[in-house]
Amino acid sequence: MIIQWFHKFGGGLCAPIDASAGREQLEKRVNVKKLVSAVSMVAASALVLSACGSGDSGDSNAEDFLGCMVSDSGGWDDQSFNQSGKEGLENAVKNLGIEEKDAESQGDADFKPNVDNMIQAGCNLTFGVGFLLEDAIQEAAEANTDLNFALIDSTFSDADGKPVTLDNAKPLVFNTAEAAYLAGYVAAATSESGKVGTFGGIQIPSVTIFMDGFADGVKKFNEENKKNVKLLGWNKEKQDGSFSGDFENQGQGQALTKQLISQGADVVMPVAGPVGLGAAAAAKEAKDVKLVWVDSDGYESTEYGDIILTSVVKQIANAVEDTVAEAQKDNFSSEPYVGTLENEGVGLAPYHDFDDKVPEDVKKKVEELKKQIIDGSLTVESESTPK
Amino acid sequence: MTTDISPAAPSATPPPSAEAEPDREPNLLQDILSGSWLVSVLAIVVALLLGGVLIAVSNAEVVAAAANIVAAPGMFFSTLFSTVGEAYSALFRGAIFDWDARTTERAIRPLTESLVSGTPLILTGLGIALAFRSGLFNIGGQGQVILGATIAGFLGYALHLPPVVHMLIAAIGGIIGGAIWAGIAGVLKARTGANEVIVTIMLNSIAGYLLGYLLKQSWFTHTDSANPQSRSLDDSAQMFLLLPSPFRLHFGFIIAILATIFVWWLLERSTIGFEFKAVGANPHAARTAGISVSKVTILVMIVAGALAGLGGAAQVLGTEYKLTGGISGSIGFDAITVALLGRSKPLGTFFAGLLFGAFKAGGYLMQSQTGTPIDIVLVVQSVIVLLIAAPPLVRSIFRLPTPVLKRKEA
Numbered sequence A: 001m002i003i004q005w006f007h008k009f010g011g012g013l014c015a016p017i018d019a020s021a022g023r024e025q026l027e028k029r030v031n032v033k034k035l036v037s038a039v040s041m042v043a044a045s046a047l048v049l050s051a052c053g054s055g056d057s058g059d060s061n062a063e064d065f066l067g068c069m070v071s072d073s074g075g076w077d078d079q080s081f082n083q084s085g086k087e088g089l090e091n092a093v094k095n096l097g098i099e100e101k102d103a104e105s106q107g108d109a110d111f112k113p114n115v116d117n118m119i120q121a122g123c124n125l126t127f128g129v130g131f132l133l134e135d136a137i138q139e140a141a142e143a144n145t146d147l148n149f150a151l152i153d154s155t156f157s158d159a160d161g162k163p164v165t166l167d168n169a170k171p172l173v174f175n176t177a178e179a180a181y182l183a184g185y186v187a188a189a190t191s192e193s194g195k196v197g198t199f200g201g202i203q204i205p206s207v208t209i210f211m212d213g214f215a216d217g218v219k220k221f222n223e224e225n226k227k228n229v230k231l232l233g234w235n236k237e238k239q240d241g242s243f244s245g246d247f248e249n250q251g252q253g254q255a256l257t258k259q260l261i262s263q264g265a266d267v268v269m270p271v272a273g274p275v276g277l278g279a280a281a282a283a284k285e286a287k288d289v290k291l292v293w294v295d296s297d298g299y300e301s302t303e304y305g306d307i308i309l310t311s312v313v314k315q316i317a318n319a320v321e322d323t324v325a326e327a328q329k330d331n332f333s334s335e336p337y338v339g340t341l342e343n344e345g346v347g348l349a350p351y352h353d354f355d356d357k358v359p360e361d362v363k364k365k366v367e368e369l370k371k372q373i374i375d376g377s378l379t380v381e382s383e384s385t386p387k
Numbered sequence B: 001m002t003t004d005i006s007p008a009a010p011s012a013t014p015p016p017s018a019e020a021e022p023d024r025e026p027n028l029l030q031d032i033l034s035g036s037w038l039v040s041v042l043a044i045v046v047a048l049l050l051g052g053v054l055i056a057v058s059n060a061e062v063v064a065a066a067a068n069i070v071a072a073p074g075m076f077f078s079t080l081f082s083t084v085g086e087a088y089s090a091l092f093r094g095a096i097f098d099w100d101a102r103t104t105e106r107a108i109r110p111l112t113e114s115l116v117s118g119t120p121l122i123l124t125g126l127g128i129a130l131a132f133r134s135g136l137f138n139i140g141g142q143g144q145v146i147l148g149a150t151i152a153g154f155l156g157y158a159l160h161l162p163p164v165v166h167m168l169i170a171a172i173g174g175i176i177g178g179a180i181w182a183g184i185a186g187v188l189k190a191r192t193g194a195n196e197v198i199v200t201i202m203l204n205s206i207a208g209y210l211l212g213y214l215l216k217q218s219w220f221t222h223t224d225s226a227n228p229q230s231r232s233l234d235d236s237a238q239m240f241l242l243l244p245s246p247f248r249l250h251f252g253f254i255i256a257i258l259a260t261i262f263v264w265w266l267l268e269r270s271t272i273g274f275e276f277k278a279v280g281a282n283p284h285a286a287r288t289a290g291i292s293v294s295k296v297t298i299l300v301m302i303v304a305g306a307l308a309g310l311g312g313a314a315q316v317l318g319t320e321y322k323l324t325g326g327i328s329g330s331i332g333f334d335a336i337t338v339a340l341l342g343r344s345k346p347l348g349t350f351f352a353g354l355l356f357g358a359f360k361a362g363g364y365l366m367q368s369q370t371g372t373p374i375d376i377v378l379v380v381q382s383v384i385v386l387l388i389a390a391p392p393l394v395r396s397i398f399r400l401p402t403p404v405l406k407r408k409e410a
Helices: A005-013 A019-033 A038-052 A081-096 A108-120 A131-143 A176-190 A205-225 A250-262 A275-285 A316-328 A360-375 B028-033 B037-057 B060-067 B073-095 B104-133 B141-158 B165-192 B196-214 B252-269 B271-281 B283-288 B293-320 B331-341 B346-370 B375-389 B391-397 B403-409
Strands: A066-070 A099-103 A125-129 A148-152 A169-174 A195-200 A230-232 A267-271 A290-295 A308-314 A337-339 A346-348 B229-232 B322-324
Touching: A066 A081, A066 A108, A066 A316, A081 A099, A081 A125, A081 A316, A099 A108, A099 B346, A108 A125, A108 A131, A108 B104, A108 B293, A108 B346, A125 A131, A125 A316, A131 A148, A131 A169, A131 B229, A148 A316, A169 A316, A176 A195, A176 A205, A176 A267, A176 A290, A176 A308, A176 A346, A176 A360, A195 A205, A195 A250, A205 A230, A205 A267, A205 A308, A250 A267, A250 A275, A267 A275, A275 A290, A316 A337, B037 B060, B037 B073, B037 B346, B037 B375, B037 B391, B060 B073, B073 B104, B073 B346, B104 B141, B104 B252, B104 B271, B104 B293, B104 B331, B104 B346, B141 B165, B141 B196, B141 B229, B141 B293, B141 B322, B141 B331, B165 B196, B165 B293, B252 B271, B252 B293, B252 B346, B271 B283, B271 B293, B283 B293, B293 B322, B293 B331, B331 B346, B331 B375, B346 B375, B375 B391
Parallel strands: A066 A099, A066 A125, A125 A148, A148 A169, A169 A337, A195 A230, A195 A267, A267 A290, A290 A308
Antiparallel strands: A308 A346, B229 B322
């Protein structure tokens, strides 16, 4: 910026170079080195290794579609959105025959370089997972208008937090409040102690939206049945409640759940990715405490199926696969994808082991509420609803 | 620079010289710091070899070829070498020079990316190294980086000042933030004798949660966004780029060079630096010589924290332009490794910071192009530390003489 003459300098250098010639030279030089003593032999062979490897970046056929994904610091095995997103990409590889590349970030400083590498690798469509990647994806989308991008679980906004739309970047967001509403209703209906609980990982919109929906579902049950089931751990009006502080510390999840149980809660919904496993351990230890899992169907994804009443499912994998399919057919639109009950982007998982313990009239009522939400006669409101 | 200030020999063989204190306890820190540069280099080589083994083991093709090793040994070795070679070649291309890149700019960009990643590591590493030289285990780099980044970032979007002035004020804010945070540990150590290791570690957690709390307060973040992140910095507060836009190399790297020179001057040429080293070498002797150990302890921590805070400021003002909960990444902890690898010498720390910056930058390309797990880079780094912390291990692997013998010969 300040050193303007560098522009000239840099611009003049911008010519394609003959890469293979350079590599040959390097190999030759290294071969000479191979003759020396033991220690330098080690060093030299390391150099040979590094010199004779071949990158695979240039080989890809122009017709091949390359779908890429960059995680946030949770990594691909976070039992939450990174994992679901990756699953979607893998399904796309299987079902749509695309190629994929992925990069795990270990910290916030990794986002921009990782996204940049995807652009360099020639990714047609690059996904960023989580709101932390918003800036990296937004910058990349603005600088590379010929490539497509998508952001999972967050929309794009400017410095003031006002939403913005980009022509080549699609936000994939989920109105999980709708499904959590149903879960709240079921939880309240099946609670014997008259108290249900919830806690989150970090107080961010994609977490509190579950808790808002859950709170309203409990409220709905109370109104309809003249009951007074209490919700612990979240106050929707004040937007304040219990949070474990991160998406990693299972011990904290266990401690918070024990607290909720000791206050009388017998249904708990942890909204904290893998921290929920700590909650499950605490619930298992206590007698007759049920869990509402989130993101995936916990009956299948965890080993705590026997205490999982139901799950608030967020179909990230499907949304990712659909977005890839669209882009592959040259049909990409930057129109936000909002997962709802209507398009089955969010939903309530089956009751599995609790199927015969949930009363028929409750099941019927849940189906009815679901219909009402879908046809619009009932709206679930949350401050965090994606707009 | 030689190991002039660390007269301690490995605990097993007390130095025969007359100046040696008879009651001197074996000092792990001094033992680590007195190792030769050769041990550092060999540690890196061993770590890379071990990393190669892990790359091979984590690769499905190599494992498949290994199952067939009896039938087709040649196949196994060619797969093995091509896999490991590809991974390390990608690491090299991501860190130094990318001969597969499409444009010249892109080909030379990796080197500048290594410098970008290295900048906060060098600054924070210098802070850790300075404390090491004065006999203090400053494990609080992380907290000092967070505080530095927090204050620098806040000043960067809360104030609106002309360019350069704004950046300098924000950077000074970062220096002060880090200095205060480390100063707390220094005062506690000097006044009450509280162990600086424990205090600085605890301060790391406090800093992390403090930032987490602040990012939820709209008066602090200056944005309506409900996500825990701040407003973006004003352009005037950003550290200006040294090269035009596709490059990210920024003024922070110049600051890192200046800081390296400053720490060298402080330790080798200034009176106060002599006192720092004297206290580090032997606090009892320093006290007898009339040096106020508690004053030095506080001062060392303040200067160390200021450097680490500057590292945090460089991160937020130079590359991230925004405060998030993870702004510090693992800089504070990587910097400890950097300081150890650099033998706590300013120049050594500088180059160790560059090496780790190169690992970081190269790791991105290695992961995205060859699918090698990024954790391999972490393992390589960790093995380097492990070997450096145990110089006798490296010496026995390579059958090197012990440093005492070497010194006698010299």
